[in-house]
Amino acid sequence: MSSRDRLRARAWRRRPNRRPRYVVGVAVLVTAAVLLVRMGGRPLLPVRAAPDILLITLDTTRADHLGAYGDRRAQTPRLDQLARDGVLFERAIAAAPITLPAHASLLTGIYPFTHGVRNNGSFSLRPAVPTLTTVLHERGYVTAAFVS
Structure with a gap:
């Protein structure tokens, strides 16, 4: 193996492997897409309705x-x-x-x-x-x- 090949091999080992990050990113996107499709566009959390309000006042009542x-x-x-x-x-x-x-x-x-x-x-x-x-x-x- 020439010195040039050894330098390339060493540089290749030092470079971070980008493939696992790419695979994880694609997996997250696919999972999110599947969840959105299966939920049919419904919100993740239930929508809270405004509470009913009833105010009763009584005049001259103890x-x-x-x-x-x-x-x-x-x-x-x-x-x-x-x-x-x-x-x-x-x-x-x-x-x-x-x-x-x-x-x-x-x-x-x-x-x-x-x-x-x-x-x-x-x-x-x-x-x-x-x-x-x-x-x-x-x-x-x-x-x-x-x-x-």
Whole structure:
């Protein structure tokens, strides 16, 4: 073997073998393609649906007179079931002691001195004040309110 052949052989041994990387890369691509075809374009992770939201407000009702809050004599089985299956706030404090300002704060997240609703009379929210309903509507929710 000539010295030139020995140098070539030595250089060949020092070069990293690129074939295994190539084979691994092709195997990964083929596996990914097979998975995509078998899944039919479905996402790998389940798509989470937006949660249903039900907001119930009761005017002039004391929490300690509801079954969900511990009153054993209360006749509120539907509210108690909703409280068991949903979220029950045990330390909720109203932003105002009057219905309209309290509800305006609940639906805007801001205090009465900021949103401007002061009593149950002639006050109303300014159109520029964002509310929970407008934010939910922008995110695809259908909103409604019922008063009885």
